[in-house]
Amino acid sequence: VWSxxxxxxxxxxxxxxxxxxxxxxxxxxxxxxVAGVDADLSLTTLxxxxxxxxxxxxxxxxxxxxxxxxxxxxxxxxxxDELEDLYEGIVEAAAEFGCDVVGGDLSAGSEVxxxxxxxxxxxGEPVLxxxxxxxxxxxxxxxLGAAAAGLRLLRQAGPVPHAWGQAxxxxxxxxxxxxxxVAEGVIARLAGATAMIDVSDGLAAxxxxxxxxxxxxxxxxxxxxxxxxxxxxxxAGGDDYVLVFTTPGPVDVVRPFLAAGLPAPNMIGECVADPxxxxxxxxxxxxAGWEHSL
Amino acid sequence: VWSxxxxxxxxxxxxxxxxxxxxxxxxxxxxxxVAGVDADLSLTTLxxxxxxxxxxxxxxxxxxxxxxxxxxxxxxxxxxDELEDLYEGIVEAAAEFGCDVVGGDLSAGSEVxxxxxxxxxxxGEPVLxxxxxxxxxxxxxxxLGAAAAGLRLLRQAGPVPHAWGQAxxxxxxxxxxxxxxVAEGVIARLAGATAMIDVSDGLAAxxxxxxxxxxxxxxxxxxxxxxxxxxxxxxAGGDDYVLVFTTPGPVDVVRPFLAAGLPAPNMIGECVADPxxxxxxxxxxxxAGWEHSL
Numbered sequence: 393v394w395s396x397x398x399x400x401x402x403x404x405x406x407x408x409x410x411x412x413x414x415x416x417x418x419x420x421x422x423x424x425x426v427a428g429v430d431a432d433l434s435l436t437t438l439x440x441x442x443x444x445x446x447x448x449x450x451x452x453x454x455x456x457x458x459x460x461x462x463x464x465x466x467x468x469x470x471x472x473d474e475l476e477d478l479y480e481g482i483v484e485a486a487a488e489f490g491c492d493v494v495g496g497d498l499s500a501g502s503e504v505x506x507x508x509x510x511x512x513x514x515x516g517e518p519v520l521x522x523x524x525x526x527x528x529x530x531x532x533x534x535x536l537g538a539a540a541a542g543l544r545l546l547r548q549a550g551p552v553p554h555a556w557g558q559a560x561x562x563x564x565x566x567x568x569x570x571x572x573x574v575a576e577g578v579i580a581r582l583a584g585a586t587a588m589i590d591v592s593d594g595l596a597a598x599x600x601x602x603x604x605x606x607x608x609x610x611x612x613x614x615x616x617x618x619x620x621x622x623x624x625x626x627x628a629g630g631d632d633y634v635l636v637f638t639t640p641g642p643v644d645v646v647r648p649f650l651a652a653g654l655p656a657p658n659m660i661g662e663c664v665a666d667p668x669x670x671x672x673x674x675x676x677x678x679x680a681g682w683e684h685s686l
Numbered sequence: 687v688w689s690x691x692x693x694x695x696x697x698x699x700x701x702x703x704x705x706x707x708x709x710x711x712x713x714x715x716x717x718x719x720v721a722g723v724d725a726d727l728s729l730t731t732l733x734x735x736x737x738x739x740x741x742x743x744x745x746x747x748x749x750x751x752x753x754x755x756x757x758x759x760x761x762x763x764x765x766x767d768e769l770e771d772l773y774e775g776i777v778e779a780a781a782e783f784g785c786d787v788v789g790g791d792l793s794a795g796s797e798v799x800x801x802x803x804x805x806x807x808x809x810g811e812p813v814l815x816x817x818x819x820x821x822x823x824x825x826x827x828x829x830l831g832a833a834a835a836g837l838r839l840l841r842q843a844g845p846v847p848h849a850w851g852q853a854x855x856x857x858x859x860x861x862x863x864x865x866x867x868v869a870e871g872v873i874a875r876l877a878g879a880t881a882m883i884d885v886s887d888g889l890a891a892x893x894x895x896x897x898x899x900x901x902x903x904x905x906x907x908x909x910x911x912x913x914x915x916x917x918x919x920x921x922a923g924g925d926d927y928v929l930v931f932t933t934p935g936p937v938d939v940v941r942p943f944l945a946a947g948l949p950a951p952n953m954i955g956e957c958v959a960d961p962x963x964x965x966x967x968x969x970x971x972x973x974a975g976w977e978h979s980l
């Protein structure tokens with residue numbers, strides 16, 4: 393019943409006589425953010441919270457190689473003024489990534505909960521988590537750890553508004569306004585990605601998911617760490633919303649990214665046949681990060 | 687941005703050369719239920735709560751004349767055992783009305799919140815709230831007030847399990863397990879309904895919405911009251927999830943309902959040109975019910 397992937401894939405029921413290729417596949421995803429659980433509203437704003445609620449959903453569509461289309465937003469526990477602040481971030485993210493908010497619901501409640509459901513479309517086959525094969529190369533669409541480092545900086549600075557230097561501001565923004573890799577997901581699919589997932593729980597945990605679903609292990613070497621972030625934050629930090637994807641060895645993925653005006657993805661390692669193997673720079677990686685961090 | 691109707695209507699982006707008629711229109715709706723706000727979990731079960739979360743969403747698709755297809759369910763604030771109870775009702779409602787649950791999300795939280803998003807399809811034109819014209823007849827798909835009467839009985843009986851007589855059980859079930867009028871909505875659309883809405887907030891409030899969006903008033907005469915319910919419960923009780931719809935005078939709607947094996951709908955009145963007029967049995971109706979009840 394549950395799709396178990398980033399988004400469910402649905403065929404459009406065409407009238408008889410139509411060929412299935414005439415309609416794209418419909419993608420459906422839903423993610424909920426809870427204040428105090430998914431964001432600390434003493435460190436970031438309600439507008440940031442609204443942005444994040446949209447971003448995590450858009451990222452689910454991106455991770456299938458789809459383009460987001462519409463969103464439904466249900467909000468619990470906010471008064472009119474707070475709602476306006478929240479919507480500011482929702483609408484900004486929606487506009488930035490071409491996803492119209494077309495409905496939703498408002499409810500009373502004692503806790504702030506924002507549930508978003510998104511639709512997307514994919515022409516051709518979506519990229520699932522399960523398609524990686526031994527020998528496939530593993531790529532990420534950008535450096536990791538920025539969101540976790542930004543959260544660390546915000547916690548150190550405390551709730552007082554703070555003037556950040558440029559490098560720290562980039563980390564704080566990565567936490568407060570994560571950017572779903574929508575264009576990158578489409579290009580990765582077109583370039584021949586065999587499996588893909590977005591980094592929401594951390595590279596180690598999300599790559600573990602992809603490996604489990606694909607029945608492969610992996611060996612990583614060159615994980616790109618965001619400037620100012622620690623390697624632990626890059627491996628286990630989460631909330632980066634870059635995409636990890638795999639491709640068969642000979643496939644050139646750098647060129648299509650550059651041709652689309654996107655930064656070249658980073659090759660970080662390879663899938664291996666032993667489904668239990670999870671290694672980075674020769675050390676065992678657990679879903680919580682490095683071996684030593686347990 | 688917001689649809690303002692029961693569900694948003696989305697066109698499938700077909701490949702060039704396809705005619706728009708080859709794909710149905712996609713309907714999107716989302717509704718959230720909050721424990722303690724939308725249901726009193728000391729009076730009904732978590733399975734009932736799950737059923738209701740699905741039912742209110744399926745009813746949104748029904749009110750457009752569509753058929754539900756898929757649902758995404760996001761749950762906040764439940765542990766594993768409670769989740770199982772909740773899903774029992776979700777899955778029962780999903781199965782009963784042909785809607786597959788294909789994804790969703792689980793989050794920690796201090797309050798029980800269930801957000802459902804549903805998709806549906808409609809061949810041809812969906813029935814909006816805005817299409818009623820003066821002279822159109824107003825119909826309901828069944829008697830009203832049962833859910834409110836059932837809630838009254840449950841409150842009187844208190845949290846102790848109670849052996850209900852058959853008539854009271856029907857009222858209690860109408861509250862605990864409301865049935866979205868999915869088949870009725872499709873038949874009403876095929877029979878030529880000009881406007882439609884589901885009765886979630888109460889006949890008076892929901893018909894007020896339909897009248898506002900259509901720019902008409904209304905005059906009601908024969909509102910069918912469920913056995914054991916009071917007229918106030920029928921007018922203002924809410925949560926009945928019967929459909930109210932309008933048709934041009936000469937249209938025969940009884941026959942198509944009977945032909946589909948459904949009970950004949952009840953004609954309850956007529957739309958009038960004066961958009962301020964809201965009358966039942968000669969008395970002014972407010973969104974809260976009868977004049978006297980203010």
